[in-house]
Amino acid sequence: MEPVNVRRALLFVLVLMPLACGNGTISIYEKGDGGPEGGDAGANDAGADDAGDGGMEAKICTGQCVPFRPLGWSEPILVARTPGAAVECPPEAPHHHFTKYADLVAGPLACNCACKPSTGSCTLPATMTAANAACGTPDAVPTSFDPPADWDGSCSSSNAIAAGKLCGGKPCVESLTIGPMEAVDEGCEVDELEILTGQGDEPTWGLTVVACEGYPESGEGGCGAGGKCAPAPAPPPEFRVCVYKEDDVPCEGENYTDRLVVYTGFDDKRGCTACECLPEVEGSMCTAMASIYKDDACVDPLLLGYPISSLKEACFDVSLVGPALGSKSISNVTYHAGACQPAGGEPIGEVEALRPSTICCRPKDK
Template sequence: MVAVCCASTLGLGIGVTSGGCGNPTTYLCPWDENQGPKGTPCEVLEDPDAGGAGGCGGDGGDDCAAEDDTDVAIAHDFGDLIPAAEVCAGQCVPKEPLGWSEPTLLWIGAPDSVPSCPANAPIVGYEGYADFAAPAPHTCPACACDPPEATCEVPAEWNAYASFPCGGPEAPATSFAAPNGWDGICTSANAVEARRTCDGAPCVQSLAIQAPRVVSAGCAPRVAEAPENPDEPATAGSFVLVARACTGNASPPCPDPGMTCTPAPPSGDAAPPEGFLTCIHHEGEQDCPATYPERHVFYAGVEDTRGCAPCGCTEPAGATCSVLASAFSDPGCSQLVAGQVITSDAPYCGTVASGTALGSKSVSVVSLDPGQCEAFGGEPVGSIAPTAAATFCCYRTSAVPA
């Protein structure tokens, strides 16, 4: 007896021979929509329990040879002959939307109880994390500033005036300046001889000296006090939940073309703690389709950019210095004409004997207060945030830890 394939719009005929005797023979055969059955007649898959050739029982006799009734069912075209009884051994769930992964088994639970993947889905396809446990506020050290390094710059600008006070209206000035880079040691530069006249009047009647100046190199910042317990970098261990997705091999089809066959969550003694969900996956944060409405978002890890602003110092404030400025009539700084302590707060102007010679000068530093700087910086900066989001949308729920 032979079985003849039957036309199918889905490309595969399923036939059942039933000659009225013995057990029926079930078979599948491919179908070509343009050319009909691929091979006519199709190969008959004899039922081993039928007791005779062609699928008929041992007592079928001639009636079996005379009859060849065929019942028809429809299935997808898988090419080679496949027993019709070999259908989805797992679970049939809705097909995933375009751009989403095929359904997988997803476990969610505490980091210390992550199970192995079940036997029917042994491949770990994804591991991620959720429910980030934010650490305590970031602590930073206190900042301070070392005293500034400073020097007192002695005044190099000296002028004699043919009047008093210094620099009066229309009073000519005669320079008695020190050389550039002067350190205050005795110098006879720009000496003014005795009885020199300016516009008919003695050139030397008063003496003006500029104020000294504090020159500071600024303050060096430093850490005054470091935290007793420095912060540990945030890692994946900072998450409360772990997710593991498990995948298995391809399974036979489901009768409904809108469904797909996927491994079923294990049950009974084979089920790991907390059970599994059946979910589809998409990179990034996504909305879930209606067929897989339960949404879970996980992350690959955490990016910790926390830190402390560097310590710095303002410019020094309150710096002062004072010098003793002396003028002499001779070139060797021995015959004192005028001597005055001058501070950095204001220049000096004083009278001298009219027509006196200004032969030399010297300056020595009396005091120096470098001032102080205010510290800034040391405040927390940066942030901590989960990275590489992935969305799992689940079809069938199971117990998930709170």
């Protein structure tokens, strides 16, 4: 080859080098050996273009290919649902998207009501009746020895009976019956210290749900027209590919069908109805000591400190028939508390899960 021609060939090679670098091929032609003007060169250019196009189509997803999201749903994300504490996002999807909860566990509260012992007061016997026979004798002739109305138990000589007075041919005083006392103004108050109201387990969640986002090194492409490239975490497979949407809604489409409704928290609206005590009092009683005197000033006793109560009337026989009943008094009046049945204290309300979202995941075998 002549020196001039060599120089021309080298110049031609330098011009072609930038073009050749695009497809990895460098060609050196001598003039007259089938250069760019030749048909073979054109064929080589066409082959280089095809190889370049093929390189674009051969892009590979470095994560996992997943179906596109249904319209109106989030982009596919990785979701882990665990019965314990929240798990960390994997390195393949390091961006924490949210932590929410599912399977709310909340039983009814334990409610209980209690009442304090009853309070009340006592009325004194309204009647005292002498009889011309021993206690319990039928058809005995009575003689009133009644105290005054609204008696306070202090010494009273009302309806005194003289010594030796006869009734039906017999001494009027052989026995004395004292009427029963009466418990009045009774009732019970709720015992706030004994109430077990609103006791129960704190609501808990059965599942903690963590959503994570990330992008494969290859980007979202490489899966063709049927899907997109998403992160693929390493085993164990705690994370699944899911989409989500606000509110409690059904899953859509055929690709994301494993449904779970999750929540941000809860509002505990449980409680108990108000406690009260029923008005009936059981087991209460009044007691006192009655004293009967022969004189009208409560000095000369016939009977001292005889026990009386609200349970029944009291009757005693006198040892010497026909004594005078001059006065009477009552002491040591005592109200003995009873009990009331509590009412109310019924569990009401429930725990409400707040702000639902629906997560729909790929089936586990996908």
